[in-house]
Each structure stands twice: as C-alpha cells, then as structure tokens.
Amino acid sequence: MKTSRSQTVRHALLLSGLLSALLSAAVPAHAEDGKPTRVRGAITAVEGDALKIHSNRGEDFQVVLTPDTQIRGVTLAQVSEIKPGSYIGSAAVPLPDGSLKALEVHVFPPEMAGTGDGHRAFDLTPESTMTNGSVGDLVASNGRTITVNYKGGQKKIVIPDDVPIVNLVPGDRGLLKPGVKVVLQAQKGSDNTLTALSISAGENGVAPPM
Structure with missing residues (x-):
C-alpha cells in the first residue's frame, strides 16, 4: 500500500510537534521566549561552572555559572530587623480591603537598595505579586503591617506571625x-542551555522562601 504525499507531510508535522513538545518539557515552567525563568530547588551536584538542580517540581536541570552570575546568601531574620527606611521585597496575595498579605519577606542590605523596585505579578502562588521598595510606616497591631513605597506607588502589606522573614x-x-536550597533566575539560550543570572542560596539549611 502506497503512502500519499499528504500523509507523509502530516506525519512529518506530527513528529515535529512531538519534538517541540519534548524540548519544551526540558526547561522550567513559566519560561517565555527571551525572558529569564525562575527555578526553585536544591543543588545536587557542582561540576566546575555547572550546577545540577533538582527543582521543587521534581525536575532536574543543569545551570551554567558565569563571572557575571550574582550570588546572594539567605539567612533567617526577625521582624524587628524591618524598620522605616529598610529596603525589602515581599511576595504577597491580595486581601479584600486592597492591602496585601505577605507570603514571605526578604530584607536587602543597604548596598542593594533599589533592586527590583516596583510592584508586579509573581509566580510563587496563583495571584501572588512581588513588591520591592522602602518601608515607610511600620505598625504593630493584631499582626504586623508595613507600608512599602516604590517608584510610582505604595502598598500596605500585612505580615502574619508565621510568615518567613529572611x-x-x-x-x-x-x-x-x-544539598543547598536555592532560588535562581536563568536565561535560556538558543541551544536550550540555562545560564544563571542570579542565585539566592540558603545558608545553614535555610530554604529561600521567595
């Protein structure tokens, strides 16, 4: 039985589609063409300039380090370390009154003030956002509430008692x-290689909550 030209073309297209799907599955979720992707997980091996990562989604990746990769440590902090003028970031979800409920808070050192300034969508949970800015008012009452000022806006963020602060x-x-737990931003190259732009690595067993 002879195969028609149209059948041959259809088979080729199907194979091409399957190959594309397999290649897409080999990179982290939430990656978009030309945009960095975020990977959360633990280092399983270090081989020269390459890290092997087992992600929180159960996937395994290899990420290349360069001299330009920014590396930060993540240590435990207390809410008392957040003061007016502190530069912080917080993943959060919206509350009915328009304020935000923090899922985590990370405090930047003074030399990193201004990093990621603003308010934007984030991928920690559905509907989560990330707000980076300078702390204005800090109020302790029935929980902990701070105002965060950034270029072009301000957000009120409630920090529950059980929220991690680092x-x-x-x-x-x-x-x-x-064994070290990390959150990293990586850029995917045309050959699907992941190159680390920045890495936040937990110290003394800390899991970066971002």
Whole structure:
C-alpha cells in the first residue's frame, strides 16, 4: 500500500510537534521566549561552572555559572530587623480591603537598595505579586503591617506571625554546595542551555522562601 504525499507531510508535522513538545518539557515552567525563568530547588551536584538542580517540581536541570552570575546568601531574620527606611521585597496575595498579605519577606542590605523596585505579578502562588521598595510606616497591631513605597506607588502589606522573614546578604560560589536550597533566575539560550543570572542560596539549611 502506497503512502500519499499528504500523509507523509502530516506525519512529518506530527513528529515535529512531538519534538517541540519534548524540548519544551526540558526547561522550567513559566519560561517565555527571551525572558529569564525562575527555578526553585536544591543543588545536587557542582561540576566546575555547572550546577545540577533538582527543582521543587521534581525536575532536574543543569545551570551554567558565569563571572557575571550574582550570588546572594539567605539567612533567617526577625521582624524587628524591618524598620522605616529598610529596603525589602515581599511576595504577597491580595486581601479584600486592597492591602496585601505577605507570603514571605526578604530584607536587602543597604548596598542593594533599589533592586527590583516596583510592584508586579509573581509566580510563587496563583495571584501572588512581588513588591520591592522602602518601608515607610511600620505598625504593630493584631499582626504586623508595613507600608512599602516604590517608584510610582505604595502598598500596605500585612505580615502574619508565621510568615518567613529572611535577610539577603552578599555571597560567593563557596555557598553553592550539594544539598543547598536555592532560588535562581536563568536565561535560556538558543541551544536550550540555562545560564544563571542570579542565585539566592540558603545558608545553614535555610530554604529561600521567595
């Protein structure tokens, strides 16, 4: 039985589609063409300039380090370390009154003030946002509430008692060891290679909550 030309073309298109799907599955979720993607997980191996990561989604990736990769340590902090003028970031979800409920808070060192300034969608949970800015008022009553000022706006953020609070501190490759939990931003190249732009690595067993 002969196969028609149209059948041959259809088969080729099907195979091409399957190959594209397999290649897409090999990169982290939420990646968009030309945009960095975020990977959360733990380092399983360090091989020269390459990290092997087992993600929180159960996927395994290899990420390349460069001299330009920014590395930060993540240490535990207390709410008392957040003061008016502190520069912080917070993943949060909206509350009915228009304020935000923090899912986590990370405190930047003074030299990193201005990093990621603004309010935007985030991928920690459905409907979550990320707000980076300077703390204005800080009120302690029935929980903890802060105002965060950023260029073009302001948000009121409620910090529940059980929300993780961490410091971001300068770090280096010495933090990157098997077992260390990380959150990283990576750029996918045309060959699907992931190159780390920035890495936040937990110190002393801390899991970065961002």
